[in-house]
Amino acid sequence: MKKLFIAVLLISLLLILASCGAKQKMEDKITEKIVEKTLGANVDIDGEEVTFKGEGGEEVTFGSTEWPDSEVGKKIPEFKKGKITSSANSDGYFLIMLEEVEQNDFNSY
Structure with missing residues (x-):
């Protein structure tokens, strides 16, 4: 049971870290589009x-x-x-x- 809990905890942490990276990339893409439209x-x-x-x-x-x-x-x-x-x-x-x-x-x- 303890090993299962640790595995679930590690997977959760990895998913949280991966989503932070995905969020940053999404923010970068949105910013790119805004700047591209503004500056041409x-x-x-x-x-x-x-x-x-x-x-x-x-x-x-x-x-x-x-x-x-x-x-x-x-x-x-x-x-x-x-x-x-x-x-x-x-x-x-x-x-x-x-x-x-x-x-x-x-x-x-």
Whole structure:
């Protein structure tokens, strides 16, 4: 009986966690549709990361906490000190916001 109770409890917890993920995805899709109708651009929301895709094929991504992988990001050496809190990335430019960077590390970069 105790094993059955534990199994039911674990299955219930897994279902609750799965439904939270499904709820987040549903909220992302609803937000995408609202933004797309408002701005007239294709929008992809993936958690904290938002990508706008224009009609001409241009793409801009906001909210990532990774070093950009665009052509511009590949040409500039990665700054490995500190913590990336946000970035904006496109084929023509990128913007990185960092925290916890020491002055000496910045100067030597």
